[in-house]
Amino acid sequence: MLNASSNTSSGAMLPPKLRDEWMRLRELEPNLRARDLAERLGVSEAELVAIRCGDGVTRLEGPWKDLILALPELGHVMVLTRNDSCVHEKKGTFGHIDIGASMGVVLDEAIDLRLFLKHWIYGFAVREESRGRWLQSLQFFDADGCAVHKIYLTDQSHREAWSGLVGRFAAGVQSPLLDRQAVAEPLPLLLDDTQVDVASLRDAWRAMRDPHDFFALLKKHKVTRTQALRLVGPEFARPVVNASIRHALETVAASGLPIMVFVGSPGVVQIHTGPVHNIKPMGPWLNVLDEDFNLHLREDHIVESWVVKKPSPEGAVTSLELYDARGGQIVQLFGKRKPGVPELTEWRELADGLPATEDEHV
Known part of the structure; x- marks a missing residue:
């Protein structure tokens, strides 16, 4: 299994082979979620997204501050934040955004977020089928390829705005490669x-x-x-x-x-x-x-x-x-x-x- 300091340029599985393995595993176990698929394949979740650039996935580039300030255009959405043990999903709209270069807050009535942008390294717009439904989302990942935040369109979202936002923030190079780097513990044990x-x-x-x-x-x-x-x-x-x-x-x-x-x-x-x-x-x-x-x-x-x-x-x-x-x-x-x-x-x-x-x- 790859460790946090591995990357696709030095790892054993290049994007074409990883894509084949991902498709094979999805056919065998169609109910596996993205995070579980990545773990089973020994890669990060972001790597599995990146290999699909040009096929339902658009690589994005910042400034993320500007993208976040544009999120109210999407209207009603579902936001998802998770760690290894807990998933938090909330529906609402983006509003009352106050953001700087590295930190920000969203203080709308339903969507209430604290943002730490140094961990927003990779971003993608994703259109994919999941359990018989087509989903559209914006997905953001840390340097180690772990998801930090996802934003899903709902039936009430403004889909034209989503297309426009993706067009404005699409990266010039749609690379399937991901340079995966270790992320330091936020507060390592310094004293016994x-x-x-x-x-x-x-x-x-x-x-x-x-x-x-x-x-x-x-x-x-x-x-x-x-x-x-x-x-x-x-x-x-x-x-x-x-x-x-x-x-x-x-x-x-x-x-x-x-x-x-x-x-x-x-x-x-x-x-x-x-x-x-x-x-x-x-x-x-x-x-x-x-x-x-x-x-x-x-x-x-x-x-x-x-x-x-x-x-x-x-x-x-x-x-x-x-x-x-x-x-x-x-x-x-x-x-x-x-x-x-x-x-x-x-x-x-x-x-x-x-x-x-x-x-x-x-």
Whole structure:
């Protein structure tokens, strides 16, 4: 299997052969999704898209800032952001975009995104058949070929605008090659627990004025997320059973309590705000299947679950946070809130009532 530093120029499988292998595997297992197809073939998802340039796929080039600012032209779309364990799908329109050269936000009523453009390396417009339907999408990938964000047209989208946007941002060279490069861990473990100044970490946590200060706190103290949660103590973080996510979703679905659901890739954090309704477990997947919001979560990937409290001027902000075996964040849940407004009491009571793990250190 190729590792993250492999590329198609030095790898064993050149585009024509890779395309043949992709077509053969699709015929054998037509229900495999793109990410799973890539894994089975030992390549990145972006490589499987690139080999089809000129056949339903158009390679795009930036500036991505300009392309993102043009996305309101598409009208109603579905946006998709995922990591290895969770897929977040949301329908709506792009609007209220504020973006610079490297970072941006989309703050429309339904589509709510945080954008980190250094991870938007490759872009493609894709037209493909999937399970009897023709889909049109814009797909963006990191340097290692992993997807960071996808935008799908819906029945209500402006398809003429899609064609115009693709024409404006089409790359001059429609190459099927992809120079795949390693992507550094966002916050590698720099200190082991015995080297961390735990008292200073706790003081800094207590002094936070906004939950958005959390990443800066991690960098300053050279700790990962789960390491910080282990060390900061029960005043701010306590481990809970991994079934907590199912209980929380089923409880808010029954009560109508509005929540916020955050799922991130390296390049995007995507947020749903509002109620959830249809909670459907299917094998290892725990799903939210609502009209304008879908969540697909691999429960068997959850290794740690934490109830976390971060200070804000309006009082503590409480979250349920799930992590995988590598300490990667899978998903975060909050009660619905806005800056300047205290969090919902019902959400805090739900989170505080989630059962603790038998081993408080996980």
